Amino acid sequence: MLDTIDRMRLVPRSLAGRVIALFGLVIISFACVGLGMFYRLQFLQHIDETQDNAITLIEVAAQAVEDGALIGDYDTVDRTLARMMVRSPFKRATFIDLGGGVITIEAPFEPGATPAPGWLARRIGGELVDINRVVSAGGKDYGVLRLAFDERKLAAQLWALVLQTVSLTAVAVALALVLSRWLLARWLHNLGRLRFYEADDDAADGGADIFSSEAVGSDTPLEIREAIQAVNRSAASMRDQYGQRIDTLMHSLVQHKSALDQAAIVCEVDRDGRVTAVNEQFVRQSGVAREQLVGSALSRLGGGWTASNLVWRGEVAVPAPGGEHHCWRTIVPIVDHAGGVEKYICIDFDISERKQFEDAIVRSAMRQGLLARLGRKALEAGPLQELFDMATLLACDGLEVRHAVLFGFDLEDGSAAARAASGFPPGVLKAPFPHLAGPASSDRLGAWSVRVLGPDHAGSGIEAFVVCSDRLYGALGVYAPAQRTFQEDEEAFLNSLANILASAVEREDAKNRLTWLAQFDTLTGLPNRRRLAACLEDAIAGAAQRDGRAGVMFIDLDRFKSVNDMLGHSAGDALLVQAGRRLQDCVGAHDVVARLGGDEFAVVLPALVAATEAEPVARRIVDALAQPFTLQGQQLFVSASVGIAAWPDDGADADTLLKSADTAMYSAKNSGRNNYQFYVPEMNADAALRLQTEHQLHLALERGEFELHYQPKVRLGSGHGAGSLNGAVTGFEALLRWRHPQRGLVAPVEFMSILEETGMILAVGEWVIGEACRQLRTWSAVLQEVPPVAINLSARQLGQAGFAETVRAIVAAAGVDPRLLEFELTESMLMADPESAVTILQCLKAQGMRLSVDDFGTGYSSLAYLKRFPLDALKIDRTFVRDLPADSDDAAITKAVISLAHSLHLRVVAEGVETAAHLRALQAYGCDEIQGYYISRPLPAQACAGWLTQGAELAA
The missing domain is CATH 3.30.450.20 (PAS domain)
Incomplete structure (x- = not known):
């Protein structure tokens, strides 16, 4: 800032001074540039001329020196060099002969020369080079003539020229500036006379004419002349407008006064x-x-x-x-x-309206503060009643009334009750009164308030409804005398209070819901495992106090996974809901039914005198769950396996007791299902064996421990009286066997259920189909005719996505005829999901494979599916063959099945044939094929060679 001020001080203040300064700077700049270019040119020209003159001089001097040197007259050489140095640019001349003699002549001193700056002499010395000339005569060299330039003399000559030129230029510039300043001052004098427009107060008071015109001189420049004329015209215009302006100002003053009067x-x-x-x-x-x-x-x-x-x-x-x-x-x-x-x-x-607006802002800020207080109270998640009481008080404060009430609605019976109130009698709280609980109930709420408070206190009022996300909770109302009119912002404040209450109620509902979800099952509404543990601990504590017993039942639905896989999870959920209701119907009022997860339930019996008192309850549960369930418009049958344990004999705490009941349940399931078992300590060993078996089964397929045995099926002869076989093997049934490294062959009953429950049956089933195909390919390589092999399918396999495509890929990879494969299915598998079963069976049938129904008569025994499904044969279950021909009922059923199958063009195979009597009876009834121990036990593949190469003849 200070530097700027200093620079401004250096600038002339008057126009003439600034013009002269600018003019002087321009002239000086041009002079400097011109002189610089001139001096450079003179410098270069002087150097060139000096160099050329020196060459000429040395040539002239060389002639004289050559003559003197030729005759040996060195005085002549000396005089020649001395004459050459006079007024020459050299400071020294030297002659050096061949003999080493040297003649040196220094330039004489020239007084009056103006000394030059050292830099100029150095510059000239850098441009000039000493001259050397060889002196020779008659083709013979006599010496060298050397001339050295005098830089100071040359610099003094150039410096004198510079001083003279600069002096002349400075005089010319000074004269030009003086002349310009005089002319400029003369021309600007006319502008100075325009100051008459600065009419001061004294001039105005004295009546001076501030609008007079200024005369223009003859020698005034055109631009200044035009400026003065423009000012004169402006002055004339101002004279005309001055009076008009005064009139306008007077009129404006009058208008302003009128506007002020209006505003x-x-x-x-x-x-x-x-x-x-x-x-x-x-x-x-x-x-x-x-x-x-x-x-x-x-x-x-x-x-x-x-x-x-x-x-x-x-x-x-x-x-x-x-x-x-x-x-x-x-x-x-x-x-x-x-x-x-x-x-x-x-x-x-x-400012009355502004005051009202300010008061409204103050009231709005106060109400916002009240809403914030209620919001903070709601966030504390304290008791709702405290929040309700606070809301009614804040409603009175915010709306400046004395009476506020929070109504709660019961939408089921259409009644309402005062949950909290301010200014109302205490007796009105919690007392329900008939009311249409809904958005159209304001008139009835107001009428109730008038009855309670009287028309003088509740002549006017407004209500805001407390609406939660899924229901109408109630209404918040305020009431005032009849002359009170509630404004829009007051209604908004009341609605805001109601919204905060609604949010708090929703949060409380969510909290209660989470508490409920933590203890109850969302599907069935029954207590969950956590709640069951608490109930069981309470039951144990109560039994310990009265020296009694407490029992627990572990219930697992049999074949639930098949239903879930076949019909989908929605059907499975519906089954679980119905099962939970049936369990609740089977227990007493103090007993607790819980769902543990999946298809597992539990029942707590807290008041037992003896453990045997649980048996009637278990029997009712087994019978109730054995009844048919109606799912998706059709009946399904499941059963239950129930395990029972009692405190303190079967466990000292809840976890141990529940584990004992679980062990007993698995014992019931292994005992054929659809029954109940009391826990005994020996069951732990069975459970441990089951776990061990399950673990080993996971490794059996990888280790190649599974193998197939084949039981032949033989066509019955047509003879009468004596039972006979015609010797034709019609096929084999492939049966899975597990050859354990330590236990040897393990019975299927010990591991088949585990494969089903764990889902390993899918991988093992594919292995069975592949192994059967590989065996058929082996037999086909050595035999002309190979009978088909039947494979049992499980419900999980039939419900597996893409099962038909999987079978096609396995058969194609093995390279066998699909007609050599037959799949056996049970009635319950087919009827679990008939539509899906029809699609899968049609795909298998289209590939050329045979289909038969196993254990016919033990499941649904529905005749409709025989027409819908593309079947080839029926197998009569061993339970009907076991007592033939003595049991007339079994005989009648067997005859009817054979007749029905033949009417539908289906083959009939009877399994479980173990005696000649069985054989004769089935032959008499017209059965087509038989299999059983009477014919042969299941055999390894290599042992079947005899059955494939020769027939069998048996006599009764």
Whole structure:
């Protein structure tokens, strides 16, 4: 900043000074540039001329030196060199002969030369080079002539030229500047005379003509002449507009006064504070006649002001017929020439609406603060009743009423009750009254409040409904006397309170819901495993106090996974819900039914005298769950395996007791299912064996421990009387066997159920199909005719996605005829999901494979599926063959099945044939094929060679 100020001080203030300064800078700049270029040119030219002259001189001198040297006259050489050095640019001349003799002549001193700067001499020395000339005559060299330049002499000559040129240029520039300054000052003199427009107060008071014109001289430049003429024209225009402007200003003052009268409330007040004049606004606001206002004291029209010579401002309340008006008052003293107060001008602006707006803002801020208080209270998640009480109090404070109430609705019976109230009698709380609980109930709520408070206190009111996300919880109402009219912002405040209450109620409902979900099953509504553990611990504690017993049942639904896989999870969920209801119907009022997860349930029996008292309950449960379930419009049968344990004999705590019941349940399942078992310590060994077996089964397939045995099926002869076989093997049934490394062959009953339950049956089933195909390929390589092999399918396999495609891929990879494969299915598998079963069986049938129904008559025994499914044969279950021919009922059923199958063009195979009597009876009934121990036990593949190469003949 200081540097800028210093630079501004160096700049001339007058126009003439700035023009001359600029002109001088330009001239000096051009002079410097021109002189610089001139000096450079002179320098280069002087160097070239000096160099050329030196060459000429040395040639002339060399001729004279050569003549003297030829005759040996070295004095002549000396005189020649001395003459050459006079007024020459050299400082030294030297002749060196071949014999080493040297003649040196120094330049004589020349007084009066102007010394030059050293840099110039150095510059010239750098440009010039000493001259050497060989002296020779008659083709013979006599020596060398050397001339050295005198840089200082040459620099002095150039420096003298510089000084002379600069001096002449400086004189010329100075004369040009002086002349320019004189001419510029003369031309600008006319502009200086335009100062007459600076009419001061004295000139104005003296009547000077501030709009006179200025004369223009003959030698005035054109631009200045035009500027003066423009100013003269402006002055003439100002003379014309001056009078018009005064008239306009006077008119504007009148208009401003009129506008002020319309916008403000104005009056004049004398020095004593009495009104002397008022405008129309003042009369209209006060509602008093003008004659009564004039002469009255201003303090009667709003106090607070005292006479003073200072401007007073403040807010006053002015009396008016409709109530007080709030005004912003300004009182301005009007002073005379002596400085005393002559009168006062009082100007009022009505700010009543602004005051109302400010009050509304204050009320809104207060209400927002109340809402924030209620919101913080709601976030504390305390008891809802405290929040309800606070809401009614804040509703009274925010709306400036005395009565507020929170109604709670019971939508089921259409009643309402006061949950919290402020200003109401205490007896109204919690007392229900008939009411249409809904959005159209405001009139009834208001009528109830009028009955309780009376019309003088509840003549007017508003209600805001507390609406949760899924239900109408209630309404928050406030009531005031009849003349009260509630505004829109007041309704918004009440709605905000109701919304906060709704959020708090929703949060409380969610909390209760989470608490419930933590202890109850969402599907069945029964207690879950955690709740069951607490109930069982309470039952154990109660039994310990009364020296009694407490029991627990572990219940598992048999074949539930098949239903879930076949019909889908929705059907499985429906089955679980129905099963839970049946369990609740089988127990007493104090017993607890819980769902542990999946298809597992538990029942706590807290009041047992002896463990055997649980047996009737278990029997009822088994019988109830054995009844058919209706799912998706069809009946399904499941059963239950129940395990029973009692405290303290079967476990000292809840976990041990439940584990014992679980062990007993697995014992019931291994005992054929659809029964119950009491826990005995020996069951732990069975459970451990089952776990061990399950673990080993996971490794059996990888280790190649599974193998297939084949039981032949033989066609019955057509003879009468004696039972006979015609020797034709019609096929084999492939049966899975597990050859354990330590236990040897393990019975299928010990591991088949585990494969089903764990899902390993899918992988093992694919292995069975692949192994059967590989065996068929082996037999086909050595035999012309190979009978088909039947494979049992499980429900999990039939429900497996893409099962038909999997079978096609296995058969194609083995390279066998698909017609050599037959799949056996049970009735329950087919009827679990008939539509899906039809699709899968049709795909298998389309590949050329045979299909048969195993254990016919033990499942649904529905005849409709025999027509729907593409079957080839029926197998009569061993339970009907076992007592033939003695049991007439079994005989009748067997005959009917054979007749029905033949009517539908199906083959009939009887399994479980173990005696000749069985054989004769089945032959008499017209059975097509038989299999059983009477024919052969299941055999390894290599042992079947005899059955494939020769027939069998058996006599009864």
